[in-house]
Amino acid sequence: MKPRTRHKAAMLIAAMLLSGCGTTSNGGASDNGGMLTWQQANEEYKATVEDFPFTLMNGDEFPANMPKTQSSSSLYAKGSGEGQAYSYWQCSVERDILDNSQTSPETARESLKQLRKLLDTDWFKNYYEDKDGIVENDVIGKSELGDYSTMRDFYNTDCTWYRQENGLAQ
Numbered sequence: 001m002k003p004r005t006r007h008k009a010a011m012l013i014a015a016m017l018l019s020g021c022g023t024t025s026n027g028g029a030s031d032n033g034g035m036l037t038w039q040q041a042n043e044e045y046k047a048t049v050e051d052f053p054f055t056l057m058n059g060d061e062f063p064a065n066m067p068k069t070q071s072s073s074s075l076y077a078k079g080s081g082e083g084q085a086y087s088y089w090q091c092s093v094e095r096d097i098l099d100n101s102q103t104s105p106e107t108a109r110e111s112l113k114q115l116r117k118l119l120d121t122d123w124f125k126n127y128y129e130d131k132d133g134i135v136e137n138d139v140i141g142k143s144e145l146g147d148y149s150t151m152r153d154f155y156n157t158d159c160t161w162y163r164q165e166n167g168l169a170q
Contacts, residue, residue: 035075038068044081054089054117057096060166062088067161079127084161086123090115091162094155101148112144 036044045066056062066084093115100107118124119136130136138150163169 034078036078036080038074038076041076041081041084042066042068044079045084046081048082048085052085052089053121054093054114056089056092057111057114058092058099058166060092063165077127079123082123083127086118086121087158088162088165090118091155091159094151094159095162095168097143098148098152098155101143109144112140116140 042065049062052062062085066081093111097108097111097115100111119140124130124135128135139154140151142149143151
């Protein structure tokens with residue numbers, strides 16, 4: 001992937017997942033134009049992890065709450081809480097793939113099959129803008145062919161919260 005495309009994709013992911021794109025004077029949920037407060041987005045996150053359709057890898061567990069932006073008045077787009085859960089799961093699977101890519105290729109291939117399930121989720125179809133097919137073609141597809149460089153770039157860029165929660169080196 002071209003550096004500019006990767007940067008654009010990383011920025012899109014960060015914007016979608018954190019969506020601290022607006023403020024309200026009282027920090028409340030009333031008349032926020034369909035946006036969610038952190039509390040509302042966190043409830044969305046909790047509901048998603050409670051009935052999450054896939055298993056985390058590496059013995060990982062979902063954190064009790066999604067990360068909070070610096071500003072208490074930040075608003076989140078609908079789907080942000082759900083997106084945090086899917087992102088956390090994706091990072092867990094990517095870690096498993098990357099950890100096993102050299103030592104246990106069969107385990108990495110099985111985990112890639114799990115990661116491919118992301119593409120069929122309602123969350124991915126409804127909230128994740130990937131019209132260029134970067135996730136399917138560059139992150140997953142290239143990894144299936146043995147080139148893990150794009151996945152590693154995405155993992156290093158987009159999995160900061162996951163790595164912090166699991167005490168992994170930055």
